[in-house]
Amino acid sequence: MVFSSITFLFLFLPIVLAVYYIVPEKAKNIILLIASILFYAWGEPVYVILMILSILLNYFCGQDIEGKSDDPVKAKRSVVFAVVVNVLILMFFKYYGFLLDMLNSVLPAAIPYRELPLPVGISFYTFQSLSYVLDVYWKKVRTQKNILYFALYISMFPQLIAGPIVRYIDIERQLVKRQISISKLGQGAMFFIRGLAKKVILANTAGEIFEQISAMPAGNLSVLMAWLGCFSYAFQIYFDFSGYSDMAVGLGKMFGFEFRKNFDYPYISKSITEFWRRWHISLSTWFREYVYIPLGGNRCSAVRNIVNLMIVWTLTGMWHGAAWNFIAWGVYYGVLLVLEKYVWGVSLDDAPGAVRHIYSLVFVMIGWVFFFSPSIGYALRYLAAMFGGGAGLADSGAWFILLTHWLLYLLAVLGSTRIGYALVNGAIGVFADGRPRMIAAGVIYTGMFFISVAFLVTETFNPFLYFRF
Amino acid sequence: MTENMQENVRTNIRTKRMTAPQIMKYIIVAVILAYIAVLMAYASGSSRPFEEVEAALSSALDGSGLKKMDSQMLKRNFGLNSADYAGVMYYASESSMSAEEVLLIRVSGDSQVQEVADAVSERISSRKNAFDGYAPEQVKLLEDAQQSVRGRYVFFAVSPDAEEYRAVFDGSL
Numbered sequence: 001m002v003f004s005s006i007t008f009l010f011l012f013l014p015i016v017l018a019v020y021y022i023v024p025e026k027a028k029n030i031i032l033l034i035a036s037i038l039f040y041a042w043g044e045p046v047y048v049i050l051m052i053l054s055i056l057l058n059y060f061c062g063q064d065i066e067g068k069s070d071d072p073v074k075a076k077r078s079v080v081f082a083v084v085v086n087v088l089i090l091m092f093f094k095y096y097g098f099l100l101d102m103l104n105s106v107l108p109a110a111i112p113y114r115e116l117p118l119p120v121g122i123s124f125y126t127f128q129s130l131s132y133v134l135d136v137y138w139k140k141v142r143t144q145k146n147i148l149y150f151a152l153y154i155s156m157f158p159q160l161i162a163g164p165i166v167r168y169i170d171i172e173r174q175l176v177k178r179q180i181s182i183s184k185l186g187q188g189a190m191f192f193i194r195g196l197a198k199k200v201i202l203a204n205t206a207g208e209i210f211e212q213i214s215a216m217p218a219g220n221l222s223v224l225m226a227w228l229g230c231f232s233y234a235f236q237i238y239f240d241f242s243g244y245s246d247m248a249v250g251l252g253k254m255f256g257f258e259f260r261k262n263f264d265y266p267y268i269s270k271s272i273t274e275f276w277r278r279w280h281i282s283l284s285t286w287f288r289e290y291v292y293i294p295l296g297g298n299r300c301s302a303v304r305n306i307v308n309l310m311i312v313w314t315l316t317g318m319w320h321g322a323a324w325n326f327i328a329w330g331v332y333y334g335v336l337l338v339l340e341k342y343v344w345g346v347s348l349d350d351a352p353g354a355v356r357h358i359y360s361l362v363f364v365m366i367g368w369v370f371f372f373s374p375s376i377g378y379a380l381r382y383l384a385a386m387f388g389g390g391a392g393l394a395d396s397g398a399w400f401i402l403l404t405h406w407l408l409y410l411l412a413v414l415g416s417t418r419i420g421y422a423l424v425n426g427a428i429g430v431f432a433d434g435r436p437r438m439i440a441a442g443v444i445y446t447g448m449f450f451i452s453v454a455f456l457v458t459e460t461f462n463p464f465l466y467f468r469f
Numbered sequence: 470m471t472e473n474m475q476e477n478v479r480t481n482i483r484t485k486r487m488t489a490p491q492i493m494k495y496i497i498v499a500v501i502l503a504y505i506a507v508l509m510a511y512a513s514g515s516s517r518p519f520e521e522v523e524a525a526l527s528s529a530l531d532g533s534g535l536k537k538m539d540s541q542m543l544k545r546n547f548g549l550n551s552a553d554y555a556g557v558m559y560y561a562s563e564s565s566m567s568a569e570e571v572l573l574i575r576v577s578g579d580s581q582v583q584e585v586a587d588a589v590s591e592r593i594s595s596r597k598n599a600f601d602g603y604a605p606e607q608v609k610l611l612e613d614a615q616q617s618v619r620g621r622y623v624f625f626a627v628s629p630d631a632e633e634y635r636a637v638f639d640g641s642l
Contacts, residue, residue, distance in 0.1 A: 057494060063490035064491050067488055082494075113516050114513035115620040116620060117618070
């Protein structure tokens with residue numbers, strides 16, 4: 001089920017919220033767990049079993065690791081077992097076809113194989129499970145004895161399908177006790193509506209433009225058209241994913257949870273390092289805590305540090321999908337971060353703010369070309385078009401798109417900076433404290449909600465981009 | 470056997486005895502393997518080229534009276550653009566009094582599976598509305614329609630022989 005669907009908005013969510021607020025404190029986790037399993041089973045009736053098995057596996061792995069904590073060798077063996085099994089399951093469902101395709105490309109005769117669709121959310125819930133077993137091993141957390149609480153941690157529907165990747169350590173106490181109030185419900189609803197509007201108004205419209213442009217052969221794109229396509233995709237993926245994250249944070253609040261933010265206006269960054277501190281924060285944090293630091297982080301020689309960075313970023317690319325373009329995208333960022341750290345980072349710090357901003361945006365846009373391209377060859381042809389190797393500087397089609405969609409681009413620019421948020425808050429802040437301000441907020445957010453619903457009823461099925469990861 | 474040796478044996482047995490969580494995790498891994506085996510047998514798609522699956526299904530449809538439809542009909546009836554997919558085969562009856570049709574699509578990416586499945590559900594619903602009240606036998610065919618998602622292949626058939634076509638589809642993967 002998708003958050004931005006009529007079924008979710010007008011059936012599933014109201015029923016779950018109503019039941020959740022009516023039942024006594026003790027039953028709330030059970031209701032949320034049942035709702036989460038139903039939510040997942042709605043779209044993945046077959047793979048819900050896999051998710052339940054993954055929950056049981058990690059629940060017992062956690063207990064086994066803690067039970068052996070007095071014997072470091074046995075505890076280590078146990079955690080290695082847990083990590084290997086989780087990674088193998090993820091690799092089987094995500095990379096098995098890719099690996100066989102690679103093998104087939106070098107073999108004289110292709111090996112036919114049976115393929116399975118990717119279970120939605122598997123990358124997210126596997127990473128959450130890994131964070132749990134590793135934190136138990138490092139004694140940062142105690143095991144969760146109550147299997148219902150643990151199942152809820154893995155399967156909680158607000159963040160199950162596309163994150164943010166919530167670490168057990170951040171949510172351990174909230175699973176047992178959390179504050180639920182009408183005021184928090186209201187805050188959550190505001191977050192949710194903001195995310196919904198980002199997704200259905202901005203991301204989907206930008207996505208339509210990107211689809212039109214990417215359907216043209218890369219060699220036939222003018223410079224302006226290629227850059228418009230790239231910016232449209234940049235806005236689509238940002239509003240799509242940050243919209244989903246806002247909805248997840250908002251839903252979490254409605255049920256009394258506090259999730260950490262996953263985006264912090266990444267397009268205002270003045271370096272690539274800063275961009276990755278602001279983009280998909282939960283994934284970067286996960287890789288830092290569970291891969292980069294255990295590898296030695298930056299407390300080692302420069303060469304070792306560069307190797308560590310490249311490992312982390314290659315894995316980050318691979319995490320996004322079983323395709324060479326994602327690996328290239330990960331390696332591209334690894335190289336850029338190494339260069340910023342060891343080559344031009346100091347000079348960059350001394351450059352004017354505007355130059356640093358343009359530098360970041362240009363490299364981020366180039367990165368998106370690798371990300372959205374179906375192959376490395378297409379990415380290179382598209383990049384060539386962006387820098388003059390296509391069909392001239394500008395064409396009438398590009399001007400037409402720019403002139404007919406200037407409002408979208410303006411809203412997208414405002415929405416991806418702090419200005420958009422400040423404008424909405426400013427409009428609400430005009431009214432006096434208390435009731436008038438509450439009414440103003442209510443009117444603005446209700447308006448945003450109904451505009452979003454109007455967009456939803458007229459468009460075809462449009463899932464979130466990060467569902468495929 | 471000396472007392473010391475006996476004590477060592479007892480200690481070894483104690484340390485080698487598996488704990489309940491350890492046993493459970495091995496059992497669950499075994500269940501996951503069995504589950505994957507079942508998925509591979511009954512729910513998986515195939516890397517087999519679309520043309521081979523299409524050929525198998527087309528020969529089963531010979532003599533069915535259904536006619537091969539073009540991309541415009543696919544767009545009109547299902548709202549789908551054939552260019553978006555790795556392969557499309559669509560047969561339907563030319564008679565407006567018949568609900569019979571067979572659709573086979575190989576999607577280009579996993580994210581398209583739901584899109585096609587939704588289009589099929591929508592099609593069934595609209596056809597039921599169209600035939601409701603005056604063609605109960607067509608409504609019955611729609612209720613008994615065969616749908617299957619196997620990996621990247623989506624199959625849909627409305628026909629008295631829908632089960633047979635489904636078996637051909639399954640066998641062709």
